[in-house]
Amino acid sequence: MNIVAALFVLKNQLLQFPGGDIFSQILTLIIYAFIFISIFYGQRIQLYIMLREVEGSLYKLKYIRDEGRRIAIETIKEIGKPQTDPSARVDRFLEYFTIAPQSLDPAGVVWKLEHILDVRDTRFKDEVKLLAPAADETQANNLENTLEAAMALNYIYKVIRHYYLLGKKTLSLYIIMQIQMILPLVMREAEAYASALKAFAYGQPIGDGVGALVAAKLMHGHQTRKVPKDCVVAEVPFEGRTAYVIKAEGPGGNVGKPGDAIKTIIEENEGKIANIIMIDAALKLEGEEVGEVAEGVGAAIGGPGVDQFKIEETILKYRIPINAVIIKEDIGDAVSPMRKEVFEAADKAIERIRQVILERTREGDKVIIAGVGNTIGIGQ
Amino acid sequence: MSRSNASAATRVSSFVLLIIFVTLALALAALVLAIYLYDTAPGVAVYWLLLGFIGLALSTYVLFQTRQRILRLRIEMPPITTTIECKKCGFKSVREFQRGDYVFKEVEPCQKCNEKMIITAIYREVREKGKAPTFPY
Ligand SMILES: [Zn+2]
Numbered sequence: 001m002n003i004v005a006a007l008f009v010l011k012n013q014l015l016q017f018p019g020g021d022i023f024s025q026i027l028t029l030i031i032y033a034f035i036f037i038s039i040f041y042g043q044r045i046q047l048y049i050m051l052r053e054v055e056g057s058l059y060k061l062k063y064i065r066d067e068g069r070r071i072a073i074e075t076i077k078e079i080g081k082p083q084t085d086p087s088a089r090v091d092r093f094l095e096y097f098t099i100a101p102q103s104l105d106p107a108g109v110v111w112k113l114e115h116i117l118d119v120r121d122t123r124f125k126d127e128v129k130l131l132a133p134a135a136d137e138t139q140a141n142n143l144e145n146t147l148e149a150a151m152a153l154n155y156i157y158k159v160i161r162h163y164y165l166l167g168k169k170t171l172s173l174y175i176i177m178q179i180q181m182i183l184p185l186v187m188r189e190a191e192a193y194a195s196a197l198k199a200f201a202y203g204q205p206i207g208d209g210v211g212a213l214v215a216a217k218l219m220h221g222h223q224t225r226k227v228p229k230d231c232v233v234a235e236v237p238f239e240g241r242t243a244y245v246i247k248a249e250g251p252g253g254n255v256g257k258p259g260d261a262i263k264t265i266i267e268e269n270e271g272k273i274a275n276i277i278m279i280d281a282a283l284k285l286e287g288e289e290v291g292e293v294a295e296g297v298g299a300a301i302g303g304p305g306v307d308q309f310k311i312e313e314t315i316l317k318y319r320i321p322i323n324a325v326i327i328k329e330d331i332g333d334a335v336s337p338m339r340k341e342v343f344e345a346a347d348k349a350i351e352r353i354r355q356v357i358l359e360r361t362r363e364g365d366k367v368i369i370a371g372v373g374n375t376i377g378i379g380q
Numbered sequence: 381m382s383r384s385n386a387s388a389a390t391r392v393s394s395f396v397l398l399i400i401f402v403t404l405a406l407a408l409a410a411l412v413l414a415i416y417l418y419d420t421a422p423g424v425a426v427y428w429l430l431l432g433f434i435g436l437a438l439s440t441y442v443l444f445q446t447r448q449r450i451l452r453l454r455i456e457m458p459p460i461t462t463t464i465e466c467k468k469c470g471f472k473s474v475r476e477f478q479r480g481d482y483v484f485k486e487v488e489p490c491q492k493c494n495e496k497m498i499i500t501a502i503y504r505e506v507r508e509k510g511k512a513p514t515f516p517y
Contacts, residue, residue, distance in 0.1 A: 027427075202479050204460055205502050213483065220484055251482030336504075337460050343503040377502055379484040 047173050050180045054164050057183050058157075064194045065157040068150040069094065075146055075201040079139050080132020089131055093147055094154045096124075114306045124148075141252030142203050142376060149197035149335075156190050188332060195336035200253055205377030207333040211279040211300075213346045214353075215247035215371025216380045224380055230254050231261035232380055239354060240363035241274075246370040253376035259307030263314045265368055271318035274365035276311075277325060277353055280372040281342070284328035291345035292328040293352050300324035301372045323360065325352050396446070400439050407435025463501040466490040477502060 038045075069090065076086045098120050101112035128135070128144045135143055160179065167176035199206050205213065219234035226249065227233045236243045244265045248256030258278075266273055280300040284292065299311045299322055315322050327345045353369060361367055410432035417425040460477040464487055471492050485499045 202477070203482065204477060205483060216484060251485070337458070338503045340503045340505045343501055377482045379482045 043173060044171075047171060047176060050173075050176045051164070051168060054160070054167070054176065054180055054183065057187055058160055058164055060187070061153075061157040061160055061190055064190055065150075065153045068153045068194060068197045071197060071201050072143075072146050072150045076132050076143060079135050080143065081134040082132060086131050089127075090147070090150075093127055093131075094151050096151065110306055110309045113304060117304060117306065138203070138252035141254050142200055145200040145253035145374070145376065146197055149193050149200055152193045153190060153197070156186060156193070160186060192332045192335045195332070199335070199337045200376060203251065203253070203377050204337045206335055206374060207329045207338050207342050208281050208335060208373045209338065209375055209378050210281045210327045210329075210342050210346055210349075211371040211373035212247045212250065212375035212378050213338075213343070213371070214279045214349050215245050215369065216250070216375075216378050217346060217350060218243070218353075218369060218371075219245040219247070219380055227261045227264050228257065229260050230256035231258060233261065233265060234380070238367070238369075239357055241357060241361055242364075242366045243357075244273075244366065244368045246368065247378075247380060248373075248375040249380070250375035251377055251379045253374055255303065255372075255374050257307055258301060258370050258372050259310030262311050262368060262370055266314050266318060266320065269366055271320070272366060273318070273320050274361045274367055275357070276315060276320055276322045276368045276370065277356055278311075278322065278370045278372055279325045279327070279349055279353070281334055282326035282328055283334070284330055286330075288328050289341075290329050290333060290339060291341035291348075293345055293348045294326050294328065295352055295356065296324050296326070297322060298324055300326055321360070323356050325349050325356070400443050400446075403435055403439040404443075407432050407439060410435060458504040458506065460502065460504045462499055464497045465500045466493065466495055466497045468495040469493045471497070473497075 073087055073090050076082065076090065080086070098116065101109055101116055103109045124144050124147070125140070128140050128147065132140065132143055160183075163175060163179040167179065196206060198204075218236055218238070219232075222234040222236050222245075224232040224234045227246070230249050231246055232249045233244050233246045236245050246258060246261045246265065248254045248258070262276065278300040280302070282294075282300070284290065299308045299315075301308050301311065311322070314320075327342060327349055329339070329342050333339050333342060357367055410428045414425045414428035414432055417428060461474050462477050462481050464473050464475070465471070469490065469492050471490050481499055481502060483499055483502055486496045487499060488497065489495065490497050
């Protein structure tokens with residue numbers, strides 16, 4: 001009762017013109033001061049609020065990066081059993097960069113890019129061997145992936161720090177605003193990389209590997225052989241057709257080169273392939289269900305584009321139709337340990353593949369089924 | 381995941397906490413004073429009331445913010461389960477993921493028929509915390 005009455009009095013007081021008692025004069029003065037401050041310093045205040053927000057995220061990014069580095073070093077020590085402390089070498093590795101080829105004259109840039117990526121890959125493998133001499137091939141692959149995730153986290157942290165410091169130095173609203181606007185997306189990505197790093201360190205299958213999982217389920221129990229590069233293929237009888245099922249060789253962290261593998265199989269069969277079906281994880285839009293299966297045409301493969309280019313070249317040469325089955329998940333799910341929904345979607349995807357093959361090919365045909373993605377934690 | 385080296389970012393300085401609590405105490409004092417003054421000088425009481433509410437709102441807001449920041453900084457690790465199945469008798473067992481597990485790995489023999497068992501699934505189960513924002517169409 002007291003409070004209600006007091007609020008009524010407050011309302012009357014606030015609506016009073018200056019000239020009443022001393023308190024209302026002070027209050028009016030404060031209100032005027034507040035208005036002037038927001039007119040002249042409003043932007044400045046907003047700028048500091050934004051800077052603080054970026055600073056908070058930067059702290060978090062630094063924490064995530066340091067955790068990533070710590071996990072990487074611990075894993076190397078645990079399974080690599082190096083003689084010396086790997087920390088200094090890891091730090092050097094985290095600063096490693098790759099320069100993309102010049103595309104001013106784009107003809108032939110794919111092969112240049114492929115070469116650069118090959119060099120990078122070999123260099124990483126050698127580095128991991130030096131860091132962790134006791135690791136077997138699977139573990140070395142997992143370590144390589146772990147280090148790559150740590151590298152990505154390091155890079156994200158440094159870029160955000162750069163803009164934060166630049167913003168602080170110049171006090172330019174636009175520099176700070178840019179970084180503050182994309183910050184939620186950047187943080188999501190960093191968190192995804194952080195969970196990826198853990199999955200890689202332990203060798204757990206990740207959401208991106210669902211394509212490889214589908215292929216593994218199809219080829220399990222059949223004879224496999226290696227095809228270039230870092231892939232395996234199995235000849236599987238499937239609804240009266242012969243399916244060449246391709247995936248990257250597991251269970252180490254590895255994406256292989258499905259482009260080369262598909263090309264090899266097509267050329268082995270002199271182009272007599274009735275259909276190609278590619279299975280991959282794809283980014284879902286917000287609002288779509290995790291583990292939704294969709295179907296379309298085209299080469300479903302991510303990465304720098306070299307493999308997609310090769311597949312498209314080869315199928316154009318032999319005029320082979322190509323279908324794609326995708327399993328939807330968001331960026332966080334794609335690089336963190338595989339979710340149950342995604343795991344169960346593998347069986348739905350196999351059903352979809354069966355339908356496509358029954359509708360689009362005849363008995364006795366040869367088809368290629370390629371499961372694309374990082375095969376970490378998935379054998380065959 | 382919260383080790384001792386959880387870095388300076390997770391800790392909130394005790395000085396800030398002290399300021400928050402002092403503000404809180406002052407705000408409460410202002411409120412009490414307002415009620416006390418209400419009978420004798422309602423005009424003055426109103427300002428104390430205003431001051432008290434502003435102080436209260438400000439300090440609780442800051443306190444809540446810092447608490448949230450600490451909570452958000454943890455990287456949580458969802459439990460990951462490995463399902464092992466016997467192809468012959470269908471015996472199934474679920475355990476926590478161990479380093480070295482992978483899908484289609486042959487593991488220890490079955491308890492029932494001594495056949496080699498196979499890891500058939502490795503996944504994490506996500507318990508949706510709260511409801512994800514949805515759109516009715
Ligand atoms: Zn059994």
